[in-house]
Amino acid sequence: MVLTYSIFFSLFGLVFGSFFNVVGLRVPKKESIAYPPSHCTNCDRRLTAIDLVPVFSYLFLKGKCRTCSSSIHWVYPLMEAITGILFVASYLVFGFTPELIVAILFVSLLVIITVSDIAYMLIPDKVLLPFAVVLLGLRFVIPLEPWWNSLLGAVIGFSLLFLIAIVSKGGMGGGDIKLFFVIGLVLGLSGTLMTLFFASFIGAIVGIIQLRVTKKGRKSPIPFGPSIAAAAIIVYFWGEGILTWYMNFLG
Ligand SMILES: [Zn+2]
Known part of the structure; x- marks a missing residue:
């Protein structure tokens, strides 16, 4: 059961990590986090499902945009992976206790501010x-x-x-x-x-x-x-x- 929940928390973390990248990069620029949809910052092509799988898209596409081949910064997949690890760690350390809520919120905040601080x-x-x-x-x-x-x-x-x-x-x-x-x-x-x-x-x-x-x-x-x-x-x-x-x- 611990393994099943660990897998669940890591997937959950990967997806949220991807979202935290968006929040960390757009909020300081006063941009909406919902619009425009994710796009290549170089050629503006709108990203589709295949580009947006956390970590795996980066590895599969060898860190480059499918259209213009401009490289994607390694910080994105790194922060996705770190979020996945931190969500699992939160679960493993605290289990299903109330503190798990604090832990998930706390690591989420720390990931977002790390993205913002590195970028800006x-x-x-x-x-x-x-x-x-x-x-x-x-x-x-x-x-x-x-x-x-x-x-x-x-x-x-x-x-x-x-x-x-x-x-x-x-x-x-x-x-x-x-x-x-x-x-x-x-x-x-x-x-x-x-x-x-x-x-x-x-x-x-x-x-x-x-x-x-x-x-x-x-x-x-x-x-x-x-x-x-x-x-x-x-x-x-x-x-x-x-x-x-x-x-x-x-x-
Ligand atoms: Zn591009």
């Missing part, structure tokens, strides 16, 4: 705000232990990032600050602090790789959103285990 260096309010409102409401029905832990995490997360933004003079975007409010709601205080720690670590590694690969100057900005998203997911799924291991390691 922007985490759109139009995406953050609805998720923040829904997750805030859900935390009263599906609370952390103790119930105010999520509010504390949200306020501290927001304030800490705000302080870092002031000290670093623009090294941190407004979107990153607001994202940490939502992360606080979901993860509570200790999870939020762990996320900040891991995000800085991942961000530093990404920065070093970027510097080596592109040989651009240190000034070229790197979106921090994807590092925050990766850190938040690690903490959400495995944070308790990591914390236990660390405490044992110390003591």
